[in-house]
Amino acid sequence: MVQSPIGNKRVSESTLAIRVRNVSKSFPGVQALRKVSFVLETGEVHGLVGANGAGKSTFIRMLSGASTPDTGDIEVQGLPISFEDPRAQRNNGIAAIYQELTIIPEMSALSNVFLGEVPNRWFIVDRRGMEKRFHELALWMGVKISPHAKANTLSVANQQMLEIMRAVHAEHDVIIMDEPTAPLGPFERSRLYELIGRLKENNVSIIFISHDLDEVLRLCDRVSVMRDGQLIETRASAAWTKDTLVKSMLGDIQIVPGRKRERGRVKELLGVQNLSLPGKVSGISFELGEGDVLGIAGLVGAGRTEVLRSVAGLEPLAEGRMTIDGRECAWPQSVRDAIERGIALAPEDRKREGLVLSRSALSNLLLADIGSVSKGPVLSPGARRAAATMLARQIGFDPKRLDTDALHLSGGNQQKLVIGKWLHRRPRILLLDEPTRGIDLGAKQEIFQTIRSLSDEGMGVILVSSDLEEVVEHADRILVVARGKQIATLDGHEASVERVLNLIFAVEDRPAAVGVN
Amino acid sequence: MNTARPVTPPVAAWRDQLPTLVRVYGIILTLVLLVAVVGIGNPAFLSGQNIFNMLSQWAPAGIMAVGMTFVILTGGFDLSVASGYSLCAVVAAYVGQDYPPTIAFGAAIVVGLLFGLANGLLVAVVRINPFITTVGSGFVINGVALVMTKNAAFLVDNPDFGTLGAGRWHGIPYSGMLLILFLLVFGFILARTIYGEAIYSVGGNYEASRLSGIRVRTVVASTYVVLGGCVGLAGSIIASQLSSAQANLDPGIIFDVLTIVVVGGTSLSGGTGAMWRTVVGLGIIATISNGFVLLDISPYYQSIIKGAIIVAALALDGGLTRLVRAK
Numbered sequence: 001m002v003q004s005p006i007g008n009k010r011v012s013e014s015t016l017a018i019r020v021r022n023v024s025k026s027f028p029g030v031q032a033l034r035k036v037s038f039v040l041e042t043g044e045v046h047g048l049v050g051a052n053g054a055g056k057s058t059f060i061r062m063l064s065g066a067s068t069p070d071t072g073d074i075e076v077q078g079l080p081i082s083f084e085d086p087r088a089q090r091n092n093g094i095a096a097i098y099q100e101l102t103i104i105p106e107m108s109a110l111s112n113v114f115l116g117e118v119p120n121r122w123f124i125v126d127r128r129g130m131e132k133r134f135h136e137l138a139l140w141m142g143v144k145i146s147p148h149a150k151a152n153t154l155s156v157a158n159q160q161m162l163e164i165m166r167a168v169h170a171e172h173d174v175i176i177m178d179e180p181t182a183p184l185g186p187f188e189r190s191r192l193y194e195l196i197g198r199l200k201e202n203n204v205s206i207i208f209i210s211h212d213l214d215e216v217l218r219l220c221d222r223v224s225v226m227r228d229g230q231l232i233e234t235r236a237s238a239a240w241t242k243d244t245l246v247k248s249m250l251g252d253i254q255i256v257p258g259r260k261r262e263r264g265r266v267k268e269l270l271g272v273q274n275l276s277l278p279g280k281v282s283g284i285s286f287e288l289g290e291g292d293v294l295g296i297a298g299l300v301g302a303g304r305t306e307v308l309r310s311v312a313g314l315e316p317l318a319e320g321r322m323t324i325d326g327r328e329c330a331w332p333q334s335v336r337d338a339i340e341r342g343i344a345l346a347p348e349d350r351k352r353e354g355l356v357l358s359r360s361a362l363s364n365l366l367l368a369d370i371g372s373v374s375k376g377p378v379l380s381p382g383a384r385r386a387a388a389t390m391l392a393r394q395i396g397f398d399p400k401r402l403d404t405d406a407l408h409l410s411g412g413n414q415q416k417l418v419i420g421k422w423l424h425r426r427p428r429i430l431l432l433d434e435p436t437r438g439i440d441l442g443a444k445q446e447i448f449q450t451i452r453s454l455s456d457e458g459m460g461v462i463l464v465s466s467d468l469e470e471v472v473e474h475a476d477r478i479l480v481v482a483r484g485k486q487i488a489t490l491d492g493h494e495a496s497v498e499r500v501l502n503l504i505f506a507v508e509d510r511p512a513a514v515g516v517n
Numbered sequence: 518m519n520t521a522r523p524v525t526p527p528v529a530a531w532r533d534q535l536p537t538l539v540r541v542y543g544i545i546l547t548l549v550l551l552v553a554v555v556g557i558g559n560p561a562f563l564s565g566q567n568i569f570n571m572l573s574q575w576a577p578a579g580i581m582a583v584g585m586t587f588v589i590l591t592g593g594f595d596l597s598v599a600s601g602y603s604l605c606a607v608v609a610a611y612v613g614q615d616y617p618p619t620i621a622f623g624a625a626i627v628v629g630l631l632f633g634l635a636n637g638l639l640v641a642v643v644r645i646n647p648f649i650t651t652v653g654s655g656f657v658i659n660g661v662a663l664v665m666t667k668n669a670a671f672l673v674d675n676p677d678f679g680t681l682g683a684g685r686w687h688g689i690p691y692s693g694m695l696l697i698l699f700l701l702v703f704g705f706i707l708a709r710t711i712y713g714e715a716i717y718s719v720g721g722n723y724e725a726s727r728l729s730g731i732r733v734r735t736v737v738a739s740t741y742v743v744l745g746g747c748v749g750l751a752g753s754i755i756a757s758q759l760s761s762a763q764a765n766l767d768p769g770i771i772f773d774v775l776t777i778v779v780v781g782g783t784s785l786s787g788g789t790g791a792m793w794r795t796v797v798g799l800g801i802i803a804t805i806s807n808g809f810v811l812l813d814i815s816p817y818y819q820s821i822i823k824g825a826i827i828v829a830a831l832a833l834d835g836g837l838t839r840l841v842r843a844k
Contacts, residue, residue: 377711379709
């Protein structure tokens with residue numbers, strides 16, 4: 001360690017890998033980060049936990065230079081970093097390994113490791129040098145990957161290793177890992193833990209993000225909790241317990257008791273028995289009554305989206321028994337099948353799967369029912385506008401903006417359209433996948449108002465959201481899933497965020513549980 | 518900057534909208550300028566006689582551009598039209614040697630519809646990339662025409678055979694009337710029918726359209742069939758105009774067809790564009806070509822100028838798009 005002749009303060013600063021002071025960042029309508037201060041010591045494994053939307057992603061994007069803070073400053077190895085020049089950021093010595101891996105599937109393992117800085121002599125690729133270095137890295141990290149294997153033939157775990165190799169090769173001092181263990185099985189996890197230990201011995205600092213709290217407590221030296229864009233607290237791991245972590249993550253939420261309906265004798269609308277989708281979900285059973293709001297709670301990747309997609313006819317491999325109005329019917333094999341049964345899906349990815357961005361709000365509102373407002377094959381513009389205006393009012397969308405292209409609308413307004421486009425068809429069962437992701441509070445309220453009035457009219461709604469509070473508040477019943485399995489069905493009034501989390505973590509923790517590949 | 522505020526002063530609104538207006542309608546400005554330049558340079562350009570001749574001359578490419586607009590709007594592409602055009606002309610001439618012209622032209626259109634259907638099924642159902650599909654089918658179609666003709670020209674001596682391509686009513690060519698009719702009818706279909714709305718939706722976002730219950734594969738495949746029919750008619754018109762046909766009639770016509778659609782501003786990525794844009798594109802290309810002759814420009818310079826105008830029109834379009842986005 002370099003000893004500094006100048007006073008104490010200087011010495012302490014030189015042992016800091018990253019120092020963040022009072023960083024804030026806002027996006028239109030959202031304060032993503034609020035005066036976050038954070039210290040990463042050299043050779044430390046620092047856990048970062050928080051609920052979805054707490055600001056973790058924004059925070060690490062900022063550290064890795066992918067986005068710029070509005071106010072505050074960041075020092076790396078004691079030097080302030082400027083956000084003027086994107087190339088300078090890249091040389092900060094910080095590598096981030098996101099959940100979405102930046103691996104080029106068609107290229108070899110070798111090429112992926114040296115991506116962006118191919119060793120060369122006079123611009124001729126130094127292949128032998130690359131292979132030698134690859135073997136050095138592989139040996140040190142304890143990975144067995146053929147340098148010539150195409151990246152897309154490797155397991156997710158090995159692809160992840162390639163990214164870590166890339167970071168180690170570039171001798172980065174800080175590696176940020178965003179939920180690296182989520183796609184890994186128990187054996188692959190322990191291999192990653194070992195590697196993290198070895199990196200630590202070599203004075204590499206690591207920021208480790210995970211929803212698996214036991215893992216975080218076991219692996220990390222210190223753990224910081226984020227909530228609502230703020231860094232709430234940093235403590236040594238020994239000073240945390242799983243309970244205190246969960247409490248800190250959630251804060252003192254006032255769960256407003258939503259309008260919970262007593263589950264009396266409601267007419268059954270949809271019954272699903274033993275739904276399975278090979279490799280994704282199995283043994284899911286539930287029923288949905290008229291006017292019911294059924295929430296599905298679970299971690300990302302637990303199979304929530306797959307359940308919705310299967311019911312909506314998007315997964316041809318899905319199997320199970322479906323009853324509608326108590327009558328058994330064949331499992332829907334296509335979107336049109338599902339629509340015929342009165343089932344409609346508002347998908348998670350608004351821009352890719354929900355809307356035609358190049359078309360007006362009006363066109364999008366009638367997208368799912370193009371043929372309805374016409375004389376024979378010819379559209380009736382006046383009637384279309386009238387129908388769209390009515391739909392717009394129903395979902396809280398400003399009818400004056402009907403002619404705006406969907407591309408230019410805010411996330412909240414886009415989401416209203418994704419839901420609204422189904423309403424002209426009057427589906428009986430509406431499936432909502434993450435209807436409030438990334439939208440502001442006002443729009444959220446309006447969307448839940450819409451959901452309520454729809455359910456008052458007798459529509460059955462299935463709600464998937466990563467925001468557990470939301471699910472607990474608005475669902476009449478909650479189906480808890482973990483690792484593709486149904487672990488409980490709670491009645492709305494007996495559910496709480498804590499209870500749901502405990503149920504989920506009880507399963508997701510157990511390393512012996514049937515692994516995801 | 519003003520997007521968040523609902524009410525904006527009228528002057529500012531007009532200024533803000535200027536780039537959008539120029540982007541949306543700027544291509545019309547290009548056409549007007551070209552027409553003015555050529556018209557001032559040689560007033561004969563605007564004479565009825567000249568305009569009728571242009572209509573007749575551009576009827577085959579224009580009619581194929583109508584079908585191509587449908588295909589491109591769904592995000593597709595068809596490179597087999599030049600081969601198809603020749604094959605349909607050959608079929609028309611072959612059948613026209615022994616049978617009445619209506620049967621000959623009907624046969625050509627049926628052949629066009631059939632290879633359109635084949636292209637459509639390969640692209641939409643087998644899901645092969647449209648570029649590759651139509652390069653391949655283009656070779657096959659061209660081969661069929663070569664086998665049929667043994668690379669010789671079919672001549673038709675029935676005078677009635679020439680009516681479709683060369684006949685006129687009060688000086689107005691039938692082929693030109695058909696071109697205008699196609700532009701109007703298919704323009705209406707695109708802008709005002711369920712089918713047209715579905716084409717825009719599928720081209721704008723295939724997945725979202727599928728998840729909304731639109732029969733996406735049928736929509737995509739059908740546009741190739743529409744184009745095939747247009748190619749059949751275009752082949753009939755050229756065979757009629759020439760009273761003959763051969764296997765390699767005009768391989769370069771594919772570039773005219775694509776240029777007409779794209780210069781008008783219909784996006785190759787699908788979902789945005791319109792039939793009026795194809796009308797404007799056709800006007801621009803026809804004016805440039807005719808202008809060269811009327812202004813007596815050396816053939817050596819023609820392709821340089823033509824290419825420069827096309828690229829300039831698209832660059833203007835792209836530049837303005839960025840300008841609008843930056844706002």
